[in-house]
Amino acid sequence: MARELLKGNEAIAEAAIRAGLQAYFGYPITPQTELLEWMSKRMPELGRAFVQAESELAAINMVYGAACTGARVMTSSSSPGISLMMEGISYIIGTEVPAVLVDVMRGGPGLGNIAPAQSDYNQIVHGGGHGDYHLIVLAPASVQEAVDLTVLAFDLAEKYRTVAVVLLDGSLGQMMEPAELPPMRPVKTTFPEWAATGMMGKREKRNILTSIYLNPPDEEQTNLRLLRRWQEVEASEIRFKEYFMDDARYVVVGFGSAGRVALSAVRAARAEGIPVGLLRPVTLSPFPYEHIRKLAQRVEGFLVVEMNAGQMLEDVRLAVAGQKPVEFYGRLGGVMPFPDEILSEIQRIASGGLTLEGHPRERWLQRMNGKN
Amino acid sequence: MVMEQILPEEIVYQRPESLVEVSTHYCPGCTHGVAHRLIAEVIDEMGIRDRMIGVASVGCSVFAYNYFDFDWVQAPHGRAPAMATGIKRVLPDRFVVTYQGDGDMASIGMAEVVHAAARGENITVFFINNANYGMTGGQMAPTTLPGQRTTSSPGGRDVETAGYPIRAAELLATLEGASYVVRRSLHDPKNIRLAKKAIRTALEVQAQGMGFSMVELLSICPTNWGMTPVDSLHWLEEHMVPYYPLGDYKVAPMVAQIRI
Numbered sequence: 001m002a003r004e005l006l007k008g009n010e011a012i013a014e015a016a017i018r019a020g021l022q023a024y025f026g027y028p029i030t031p032q033t034e035l036l037e038w039m040s041k042r043m044p045e046l047g048r049a050f051v052q053a054e055s056e057l058a059a060i061n062m063v064y065g066a067a068c069t070g071a072r073v074m075t076s077s078s079s080p081g082i083s084l085m086m087e088g089i090s091y092i093i094g095t096e097v098p099a100v101l102v103d104v105m106r107g108g109p110g111l112g113n114i115a116p117a118q119s120d121y122n123q124i125v126h127g128g129g130h131g132d133y134h135l136i137v138l139a140p141a142s143v144q145e146a147v148d149l150t151v152l153a154f155d156l157a158e159k160y161r162t163v164a165v166v167l168l169d170g171s172l173g174q175m176m177e178p179a180e181l182p183p184m185r186p187v188k189t190t191f192p193e194w195a196a197t198g199m200m201g202k203r204e205k206r207n208i209l210t211s212i213y214l215n216p217p218d219e220e221q222t223n224l225r226l227l228r229r230w231q232e233v234e235a236s237e238i239r240f241k242e243y244f245m246d247d248a249r250y251v252v253v254g255f256g257s258a259g260r261v262a263l264s265a266v267r268a269a270r271a272e273g274i275p276v277g278l279l280r281p282v283t284l285s286p287f288p289y290e291h292i293r294k295l296a297q298r299v300e301g302f303l304v305v306e307m308n309a310g311q312m313l314e315d316v317r318l319a320v321a322g323q324k325p326v327e328f329y330g331r332l333g334g335v336m337p338f339p340d341e342i343l344s345e346i347q348r349i350a351s352g353g354l355t356l357e358g359h360p361r362e363r364w365l366q367r368m369n370g371k372n
Numbered sequence: 373m374v375m376e377q378i379l380p381e382e383i384v385y386q387r388p389e390s391l392v393e394v395s396t397h398y399c400p401g402c403t404h405g406v407a408h409r410l411i412a413e414v415i416d417e418m419g420i421r422d423r424m425i426g427v428a429s430v431g432c433s434v435f436a437y438n439y440f441d442f443d444w445v446q447a448p449h450g451r452a453p454a455m456a457t458g459i460k461r462v463l464p465d466r467f468v469v470t471y472q473g474d475g476d477m478a479s480i481g482m483a484e485v486v487h488a489a490a491r492g493e494n495i496t497v498f499f500i501n502n503a504n505y506g507m508t509g510g511q512m513a514p515t516t517l518p519g520q521r522t523t524s525s526p527g528g529r530d531v532e533t534a535g536y537p538i539r540a541a542e543l544l545a546t547l548e549g550a551s552y553v554v555r556r557s558l559h560d561p562k563n564i565r566l567a568k569k570a571i572r573t574a575l576e577v578q579a580q581g582m583g584f585s586m587v588e589l590l591s592i593c594p595t596n597w598g599m600t601p602v603d604s605l606h607w608l609e610e611h612m613v614p615y616y617p618l619g620d621y622k623v624a625p626m627v628a629q630i631r632i
Contacts, residue, residue, distance in 0.1 A: 049461035054487035065458025210446035
């Protein structure tokens with residue numbers, strides 16, 4: 001396969017199709033609509049299911065139904081639409097069926113705007129739906145990585161019978177860059193044993209897929225089963241990328257587009273001789289807590305950069321656990337940081353702007369107040 | 373064993389194969405049992421149990437899957453037609469049915485059922501209308517009659533503040549994608565027979581790929597209505613049938629050709 005110039009949303013759609021997607025259900029919302037549009041043309045062309053649902057509520061429940069047959073199935077949306085899908089996500093997790101969700105984040109809260117943001121981190125990584133559960137969350141920083149992680153999302157969702165999310169911001173969804181698509185995988189022709197497919201003369205016993213366990217000890221067992229499966233995910237599926245880390249004394253931590261912009265800043269800082277590296281978590285959930293904990297033993301401090309008010313920041317602080325200072329720099333509401341903004345934060349830290357006192361968000365807000 | 377002495381030709385009544393041999397959690401006198409039995413009899417008669425996938429809803433029928441002997445999934449409140457859509461689109465040769473109450477379908481799930489019907493989704497909805505929320509203890513439903521007392525309309529439903537009951541069959545019948553939309557009642561043997569025939573027709577509609585079908589079944593809720601089962605049946609006939617007239621609200625021309 002050759003590299004082609006591809007738009008993020010369309011590349012994700014085609015990657016999902018090539019990963020053997022059998023059914024897509026979605027609802028238009030900027031900045032992910034091209035994904036739905038691509039599916040509306042390609043899926044019927046290939047004889048696969050496509051429905052434009054009446055709402056995100058309906059879309060996620062169509063996904064839920066199709067997932068109960070064991071088919072490869074997905075939906076996509078953007079922040080306000082994802083809020084509506086939280087009900088269905090909780091049910092899908094509670095029923096232990098696999099599905100893939102793509103969230104192309106935009107500014108919020110409320111209707112917000114259609115500019116790129118990372119403020120769904122908390123609702124995706126730390127829940128949003130009811131009950132105790134974890135999603136597998138994959139955060140690409142380029143169109144190529146979005147393609148690769150979309151394919152991976154299906155495999156992980158099926159392996160662990162859970163929901164895997166590809167979490168990106170609107171700029172990646174809208175951006176065009178060269179990427180290579182995977183080869184077309186054949187669509188599955190068999191269905192898993194647990195699926196609700198009709199008994200079809202193959203089973204004596206009916207399959208019931210439900211998320212209700214009225215007897216509390218049964219529900220507790222279900223929760224424990226989910227938790228043990230999550231421990232397996234934590235043990236095997238943590239992924240991250242590191243840049244200039246070998247001799248780094250300072251570490252910038254950022255995911256997705258913020259991580260990508262931070263890399264430009266880190267390169268510029270290196271050119272100035274500042275010993276700084278970049279850690280870009282690829283799996284936001286499971287999060288590389290242990291890796292960051294160990295890093296904290298050998299570096300002097302961290303700078304977390306996000307397009308939100310410091311949501312992943314709390315996970316980094318949890319991992320660092322007060323061993324070393326953590327600073328924060330964020331842009332909000334659909335504003336993206338420029339590399340030189342991050343570079344000046346790196347310069348400030350390298351010239352002694354580190355402290356273990358107080359909360360990094362407070363200090364960042366004070367610096368923001370000075371600017372605006 | 374007494375059972376062994378009954379010859380097959382003497383059996384006049386037995387549990388349908390599509391029903392599991394367990395006691396249900398439904399209250400004494402509740403017509404869910406009648407509705408379950410009718411659906412199970414039709415599935416047996418059509419020989420489609422092996423190809424059935426049911427979608428249970430939220431409400432008293434949340435555990436319908438415990439009583440029907442075929443594959444089931446259990447939907448969030450009101451979302452059964454959306455789940456059924458997902459299943460049917462992946463497995464178009466299976467029979468996909470939802471079993472929903474009035475709170476589930478005509479209140480929280482109104483968008484899902486309307487759009488499934490509008491799309492002509494080839495699924496069948498069984499809609500149990502007993503004029504209240506049964507599972508949560510008898511609150512006002514979208515189908516509660518004007519003046520009817522419930523635990524959340526203790527003075528009787530006041531249409532000035534709570535509006536009017538929704539006639540779901542009439543509403544869905546306006547949609548081009550709906551092929552078969554009827555209302556039946558379960559209050560006496562004659563109507564029960566008619567209900568069974570409608571259930572059969574609805575599943576034939578699905579078998580022949582003719583699109584969306586919905587059978588509304590007027591039902592009783594003696595526990596929450598605070599009446600005996602017999603009084604409840606009379607109340608249904610005297611109060612519900614006049615507001616919810618029985619009949620065929622949509623029979624597409626091709627459906628009219630079906631002979632049972």
